[in-house]
Amino acid sequence: MPVDPQIQALLELRAKLPPLHTLSVADARLQMAARDIPGLRKPDVGSVVNRDMQGPGGSLPLRVYMPKGEGPFPLMVFFHGSGFVVCDLDTHDGMCRNLCAGAHCVVVSVDYRLAPEHKFPAAPDDCLAATRWVAENASGLNGDAGRIMVAGDSAGGNLAAVTALRIRDEGGPKLIGQMLIYPVTDYYQPGAPSMTENAEGYGLTRDGMIWFWNHYVRSPGDGVHPHASPLRAATLAGLPPALVATAQYDPLRDEGEFYAEALRKVGVPVEMKRWDGMNHGFFFFPGIVDKATRATDEACDWARRVFGN
Numbered sequence: 001m002p003v004d005p006q007i008q009a010l011l012e013l014r015a016k017l018p019p020l021h022t023l024s025v026a027d028a029r030l031q032m033a034a035r036d037i038p039g040l041r042k043p044d045v046g047s048v049v050n051r052d053m054q055g056p057g058g059s060l061p062l063r064v065y066m067p068k069g070e071g072p073f074p075l076m077v078f079f080h081g082s083g084f085v086v087c088d089l090d091t092h093d094g095m096c097r098n099l100c101a102g103a104h105c106v107v108v109s110v111d112y113r114l115a116p117e118h119k120f121p122a123a124p125d126d127c128l129a130a131t132r133w134v135a136e137n138a139s140g141l142n143g144d145a146g147r148i149m150v151a152g153d154s155a156g157g158n159l160a161a162v163t164a165l166r167i168r169d170e171g172g173p174k175l176i177g178q179m180l181i182y183p184v185t186d187y188y189q190p191g192a193p194s195m196t197e198n199a200e201g202y203g204l205t206r207d208g209m210i211w212f213w214n215h216y217v218r219s220p221g222d223g224v225h226p227h228a229s230p231l232r233a234a235t236l237a238g239l240p241p242a243l244v245a246t247a248q249y250d251p252l253r254d255e256g257e258f259y260a261e262a263l264r265k266v267g268v269p270v271e272m273k274r275w276d277g278m279n280h281g282f283f284f285f286p287g288i289v290d291k292a293t294r295a296t297d298e299a300c301d302w303a304r305r306v307f308g309n
Helices: 005-014 025-033 093-103 122-137 154-168 192-195 205-218 253-265 290-307
Strands: 047-055 058-066 074-077 105-109 143-153 177-180 244-249 270-279
Touching: 005 270, 025 244, 047 122, 058 093, 058 122, 074 093, 074 154, 074 290, 093 105, 093 290, 105 122, 122 143, 122 154, 143 154, 143 290, 154 177, 177 290, 192 205, 192 253, 205 253, 244 253, 253 270, 270 290
Parallel strands: 074 105, 074 143, 143 177, 177 244, 244 270
Antiparallel strands: 047 058, 058 105
């Protein structure tokens, strides 16, 4: 189907800005931080508290979203997207509020170290450490250590998938789910067909992905490591149930769907849905894009089923 008219209107606004890959890292971060659109759904939650923990590289900031009601609540460890290079706790505040309220869980958003200042594997190291910290401190978070899932969008979806892999292989808390929202799962070379099909014109571009990857890794050898490209893991057996959401007009569409199929092939329960007419990043827009609202609500419904809420 054609691009959804509500998405097309946002793309026309975005087209007035310079592409991220033409900017310095500092300017790209400022452009993303300034993005704010009236009408976005940002539900009230019980509380929002900034915390920090001791991570592999020093102090690691966290933001804890507590749902309304009485706990203990299930726990979602959330990793924000945007290419391992841009975005932060503030850019994903609305997404975390929607997940907290909709899934009725504590959401712990992780401000992992960004590239290029901190190249691979700094980000996955931080995310693994944060997930273990959440499990160890569950009671202090009014959470249930027996019900923990990881979640993330784009690069954050990559980090959620990699964290699940590493917990399987290296030990850590048992995870009951992984929510992967249009995840990065493979290096850009050679690239899945959608990387060419949707190379430009839909927000995220192939050139943008190359820019992100070149900042994130030191070499192509890092790029194909399974902790950077989880689709290349020797096996995906034994991973927790997954939700994989993809978008029709997304350079990352196929690699997300390939990951879902690879999980299915080894017996991992997977719910995968391609959102037609949508582009990369559409989960930012509940309240102003109808399908984004539906997609967010369906993701929360899935999480509640997995949590047993």
